[in-house]
Amino acid sequence: MKTVFIINPTAGNGRALKRWHRFRKTISFPFECILTEFPGHATIIAATYSGDCQEVLLIGFGGDGTLREIIVGAAGESRLLIGSIAAGSGNDFARAYGTFKDAQSIEQFLKNPQFKRQDLGDFVNGESYQFVSSSGIGFDAEITIAVNKSILKKKLNLVGFGKMAYYLYVIRTLFTFKKFKLTMTCDADIFVYEDVWLATVSNQPYFGGGMKISPTSKSDDGLLELTVVHGISRLKLLLVFGTVFSGTHTRFNEVSQMSGPEFILTTDKAICRHVDGDDAGMSIPNEKISYRTSFHDWKSVQLN
Numbered sequence: 001m002k003t004v005f006i007i008n009p010t011a012g013n014g015r016a017l018k019r020w021h022r023f024r025k026t027i028s029f030p031f032e033c034i035l036t037e038f039p040g041h042a043t044i045i046a047a048t049y050s051g052d053c054q055e056v057l058l059i060g061f062g063g064d065g066t067l068r069e070i071i072v073g074a075a076g077e078s079r080l081l082i083g084s085i086a087a088g089s090g091n092d093f094a095r096a097y098g099t100f101k102d103a104q105s106i107e108q109f110l111k112n113p114q115f116k117r118q119d120l121g122d123f124v125n126g127e128s129y130q131f132v133s134s135s136g137i138g139f140d141a142e143i144t145i146a147v148n149k150s151i152l153k154k155k156l157n158l159v160g161f162g163k164m165a166y167y168l169y170v171i172r173t174l175f176t177f178k179k180f181k182l183t184m185t186c187d188a189d190i191f192v193y194e195d196v197w198l199a200t201v202s203n204q205p206y207f208g209g210g211m212k213i214s215p216t217s218k219s220d221d222g223l224l225e226l227t228v229v230h231g232i233s234r235l236k237l238l239l240v241f242g243t244v245f246s247g248t249h250t251r252f253n254e255v256s257q258m259s260g261p262e263f264i265l266t267t268d269k270a271i272c273r274h275v276d277g278d279d280a281g282m283s284i285p286n287e288k289i290s291y292r293t294s295f296h297d298w299k300s301v302q303l304n
């Protein structure tokens, strides 16, 4: 089996490159490595291995965005196996699918490679968007996108306080966010939610760097889970946020959850969206968008 590292030098607030230079010195087996040069590059790199005549272990050295891009490029290719070294800021992929701890654990894996088939979520709205972990509309997406673009975050990163930017944007967005109306169809049932803060479609439990937004999600069952937070005051929303890390937010009446193979979502206004924490444009008011999952579309490494 060929081993290829795909490194996003910008991941982990720019710390991934330094980590990679340290990490590569510890590798004592043959490997290839490629640094990504622009957003979307990891998809192109992964796709180039699809015609390989042998099995290829693609190891994403980065965060959730990097892993999503690799999986989009590798989806449907039975010879490509995906693993990760968690080098991002949030690393929800690593929490859900596992991650290699060090070079020795990769070497160990290569002696007896095991894999697991996993689902891939997607929706189309002009462009096609895929997600490995989750895709959200609303409050969470607005914060994530603002933080990703933030100059303040870059400045705070220089002094090691990058995470602080996230909390500042949570507070700011709490006061500026315009709630929306969400219409959702699942299995021919129609639900209408008023005063919605966020709707997140999940393929695995974690999101936003360790929040257990969808505790019952399984990434290999052909199903997605929808979480809607609605009809809740600003103050109580903060309280709910505090409980998401343990997954106990689902006990609040204002948090609705359901499971299904497809959700059709419509918002009454243009609302920010993310896929695995990266910008996925705005929803188009009153347009029906189908969120679905492709069953067992990619292979993750199975770690003990």
Ligand SMILES: Nc1ncnc2c1ncn2[C@@H]1O[C@H](COP(=O)(O)OP(=O)(O)OP(=O)(O)O)[C@@H](O)[C@H]1O
Pocket (backbone or CB within 6 Å): 008, 009, 010, 011, 012, 013, 036, 037, 038, 039, 040, 041, 062, 063, 064, 065, 066, 067, 069, 087, 088, 089, 090, 091, 092, 276, 277, 278
């Ligand atoms: N060379 C590059 N220059 C700028 N952006 C890049 C480059 N290579 C990849 N990217 C983009 O960087 C984005 C962020 O990467 P990634 O999500 O892996 O790191 P992170 O945001 O630190 O981690 P996490 O998502 O786990 O919080 C990716 O979505 C990818 O499109």
